[in-house]
Amino acid sequence: MAHLFVIAGHGAGDPGACGHGFSEAERVRALATRVKAIGGDNVTLGDFNMDYYQSNGIATLNIPKDWQIVELHMDSGVETARGAHIVIKGGFDPDGFDTALANNLAAIFPGRASKIVGRNDLQNVNVAANRGYGYRLAECGFISNLNDLTVFNNRMDKVARAILGAFGIKGGNTPVPNKPTVAPTPSKPSKPQPTYKGEKLYFEYQVKAGGKNYPPVKDLNDWAGAGDGVAITDIAIRCNVGHVKYRVHVKGKNWLPWVDGYNWNDHNNGYAGCGEPIDGIQVYYDTPSDYAAKYGWQKAQYRVSTLEGREYYDWQYDNETHSGQDGYAGKLGVAIDKFQLF
Structure with a gap:
């Protein structure tokens, strides 16, 4: 069993991809929260207030080298594009964690021809490889595809357990929070209105x-x-x-x-x-x-x-x-x- 370090992609003012009323940054933080809740002490969350790409946060990361890193994202494309895949360093052979994670996610989000993709043009992939960290970027379906997004929202705990299972972490039983099925219907805010105190409206x-x-x-x-x-x-x-x-x-x-x-x-x-x-x-x-x-x-x-x-x-x-x-x-x-x- 590995110890898992989870990075939620984007954030710090960058919403990432958007689709059907949701933003990638918010959704992957919701997923990361469930991964931690279920995985417990076997999971460490990265700083949610940080964009690890903009800040080059992996370059200054100080975690044990035997910990495994997964960076959570959602893909975006034409509305018919769907499916999960993971990204590893180009030229590297996928290890057992990579293969298990790709298979687990693809079972929930089918549709991609290649479940594991090697790339050399992504900063975090390259920096993690240079520092000797076990790292992979997980695209957990397409936020632009309503079916993938609905599965992501409604089966978030299953997605979280699929991620944990790839690293040998079983996790415990935790209360399941309410999950949106599609973009929530906006309603008039119920918060109390500030009363007039002598100021002119601006x-x-x-x-x-x-x-x-x-x-x-x-x-x-x-x-x-x-x-x-x-x-x-x-x-x-x-x-x-x-x-x-x-x-x-x-x-x-x-x-x-x-x-x-x-x-x-x-x-x-x-x-x-x-x-x-x-x-x-x-x-x-x-x-x-x-x-x-x-x-x-x-x-x-x-x-x-x-x-x-x-x-x-x-x-x-x-x-x-x-x-x-x-x-x-x-x-x-x-x-x-x-x-x-x-």
Whole structure:
């Protein structure tokens, strides 16, 4: 039996691949948590707050050389692509752990022609090999394939035990947490609304575009984005009075779930987006009654410009669809490059 060191891929602001309302970083952290819960003292988790690729974390890793490393990921591709496989160092022969892991995962996520792939173009594979660690990267199905994702969500403990079993770890019996079957249906947040305390409402918002974070903007003192035809991929919004929720549409795909947080490190609720160009956004603001008594009921007013060269589309008001509005800002099929909100 080996001792298993588990790295959850991406994170630290990088959601990884996204599909059907889920992000890769969040899903593999959920799986890693179950691997640890079932495997107990035979499993050590890597730092969930770290992206081991961006930080080159394996280069400074200090664990016994007889421990085995598995880095958890989910694949992404066309919607019909499916199946699990593992990646090892190119030119290396797979060891018994590699073979067992590939077979165990492929039994749950069938579909790949090659269950074990050797590569020399991945940093963590190369660094682990240079340091003499037993390492493999596990692609646990395709997040872009609804069948693979549903199996991943509904049979997460089976996936966890398949990983543990490949390293000779039986694991104990643990309570099974509730698991989503597909993307959860968004609902109106039930958290208490902040009451009016004399402040005038303002919105603060921030975006990612072209792989960069751009400074936050308040109301109409600027616009958010890189402009110049650089697509916005993620957005975070907050307000000082009341409550705001928002969601985005990914170009060529679907609407992602509603969120109401403002935190780039929270891949579930801290921002809307999955690292891919967005072409639509909806915002909805709830006004506290004591604030409305003084200033009237408020709506989120927002607009965007797009990469097709149009400076700005018309203002939208919350997610209303009457009076000729679409209920969102943008034009589906054309990426957004600027955003304003007040």
